[in-house]
Amino acid sequence: MFKTPPRSPLDEDLRARLDARESHALRRQLRPISSGIGPRIVVDGRSILQFCSNDYLGITSHPAVIRAAETALARYGTGAGSARLVVGTSSPHCELEEALAQLKQTEAALALSSGYHANTGVLPALTGPEDMIFSDALNHASIIDGCRLSHAATKIYRHNDVEHLATLLSATGTIRRRVIVTESVFAMDGDLAPLSDLANVAKQYDALLVVDEAHATGVFGSHGGGLVQELELGAHVDVQIGTLSKAIGALGGYVAGSQTLIDTLINEARTFIYTTALPPSVAASATAAIQVITQEPERREQLWQNTRFLRKALDAAGYHINPGNSPILPVMIGDAAQTVALSNALFTHGVLVSAIRPPTVPTGTARLRVTPMATHTENDLEQAVDAFIAAGHDTDYL
Numbered sequence: 001m002f003k004t005p006p007r008s009p010l011d012e013d014l015r016a017r018l019d020a021r022e023s024h025a026l027r028r029q030l031r032p033i034s035s036g037i038g039p040r041i042v043v044d045g046r047s048i049l050q051f052c053s054n055d056y057l058g059i060t061s062h063p064a065v066i067r068a069a070e071t072a073l074a075r076y077g078t079g080a081g082s083a084r085l086v087v088g089t090s091s092p093h094c095e096l097e098e099a100l101a102q103l104k105q106t107e108a109a110l111a112l113s114s115g116y117h118a119n120t121g122v123l124p125a126l127t128g129p130e131d132m133i134f135s136d137a138l139n140h141a142s143i144i145d146g147c148r149l150s151h152a153a154t155k156i157y158r159h160n161d162v163e164h165l166a167t168l169l170s171a172t173g174t175i176r177r178r179v180i181v182t183e184s185v186f187a188m189d190g191d192l193a194p195l196s197d198l199a200n201v202a203k204q205y206d207a208l209l210v211v212d213e214a215h216a217t218g219v220f221g222s223h224g225g226g227l228v229q230e231l232e233l234g235a236h237v238d239v240q241i242g243t244l245s246k247a248i249g250a251l252g253g254y255v256a257g258s259q260t261l262i263d264t265l266i267n268e269a270r271t272f273i274y275t276t277a278l279p280p281s282v283a284a285s286a287t288a289a290i291q292v293i294t295q296e297p298e299r300r301e302q303l304w305q306n307t308r309f310l311r312k313a314l315d316a317a318g319y320h321i322n323p324g325n326s327p328i329l330p331v332m333i334g335d336a337a338q339t340v341a342l343s344n345a346l347f348t349h350g351v352l353v354s355a356i357r358p359p360t361v362p363t364g365t366a367r368l369r370v371t372p373m374a375t376h377t378e379n380d381l382e383q384a385v386d387a388f389i390a391a392g393h394d395t396d397y398l
C-alpha cells in the first residue's frame with residue numbers, strides 16, 4: 001500500500017488551478033469505456049448510445065480493416081522499432097503512402113505519427129522568420145502550434161472571411177513566402193471553408209494554399225478524397241494535410257502533394273524525422289480503411305442521410321445548430337455550465353455527447369458537438385432526439 005504523500009507546494013498550486021476550472025465548469029475529466037467505438041459503447045458497465053466520435057463511417061470495427069491489422073501484426077510485430085529514416089519504414093508504410101496519394105490524387109504522400117505531427121511538421125518546414133502565414137481564426141490547435149513553431153509572422157483572418165484575408169495579404173511588404181492555411185471542414189463548427197475563393201486569393205497574391213482535410217477525408221468527394229476533391233481544386237492546393245484517425249479509423253497523419261514537397265519533408269520536417277514510425281499494423285489498417293472508403297460509397301451516403309435526419313429533428317426539438325453542411329452538428333448552447341448540465345442529463349438518458357468548452361472554442365460559445373455515424377440505425381437516431389428533448393426539459397433549457 002502506498003501512503004498518501006504530504007501535499008507539496010506544487011500540488012497546492014495545481015489544486016487551486018483545478019478548483020478554478022471546476023468553478024467555471026471548465027474542468028475536464030477522462031471517461032474510460034470498456035468497448036470498441038461504435039454507435040453503442042460500454043461505460044461503467046452500461047450500454048450507452050454515443051454521438052461524439054470521429055469514426056464517421058464505422059471503420060474502426062470493419063472486419064476487413066481489423067483483419068488487415070491482424071495480418072500485419074502477426075507478420076511485423078507490435079512496433080516499428082525506430083523512426084522512419086532509421087529502420088522504421090516497412091512495406092505497410094509504403095503501401096499506405098501509395099494509397100494516400102491515390103486517394104488524394106497527388107503525386108506523393110507522407111504518413112506521420114498523427115495529424116498533430118503533420119501540422120506541426122509542415123508549417124515549420126515550409127516557412128521561417130522571413131515568411132508570413134495567414135491563418136483562419138478558428139483553425140485547429142495543431143495548426144496554431146505549427147504557426148508558432150515556424151517562427152513566421154502569423155496573421156489571423158476572421159473566420160472564412162476572404163475579403164479580410166485579401167486585405168491582410170495586400171498589406172504585406174517584401175516577404176519571401178506567403179502561406180494561407182485553413183481547415184476544409186471546421187472541426188468544432190462543422191462549416192466549410194470557401195476553398196474556391198481562397199484558391200483565387202492565393203493565386204492573386206502569389207500565396208501557397210495549405211488545406212487541413214482532417215474532417216473531410218472519407219466524408220466528401222466522389223471517392224472520399226475530401227472537399228478539395230469534391231470541388232475539383234486539387235491543382236490549386238499546394239499542400240493537403242489530414243489525419244488517419246477520423247474517418248480512416250486508425251492513428252496517424254498525412255501530407256499529400258508533389259514529390260518534391262514530400263522529399264523535402266522527409267529531410268526537414270522535425271516531427272517526421274525525430275519520432276518513431278507508426279506501428280506497421282496501424283499503417284496496414286489505414287490502407288485497408290482507404291480501400292473501404294473507396295469501395296463502399298454507401299457508407300458515405302448513409303452518413304449524410306443520418307446527418308440530415310438529426311439536424312432536422314434537433315432543430316424541430318428547439319435546439320440551435322450552427323449552420324453548415326457536414327456531419328458535424330454543433331448544438332450551440334453558449335454557457336459552459338449549461339452545456340455540461342445538458343451533457344450530464346443526456347448521459348442519464350443513455351446518450352453520450354461531450355460538452356465542448358473553452359479554450360477549444362471561444363468563450364460564450366460552448367456547445368454539444370453531435371457527430372452521427374453511418375452505422376447509427378434509425379432507432380438510434382430517434383432515441384437520441386428523445387434524449388435531447390428529455391435532457392432539455394430536465395435542465396430547464398427547453
Ligand SMILES: *Cc1c(COP(=O)(O)O)cnc(C)c1O
Binds near residue numbers: 117140142214215252
Ligand atoms: C483532429 C484534428 C487534427 C489532429 O489530428 P490527430 O491525428 O488526431 O492528431 C488536426 N487538424 C484538425 C482540423 C483536426 O480536427
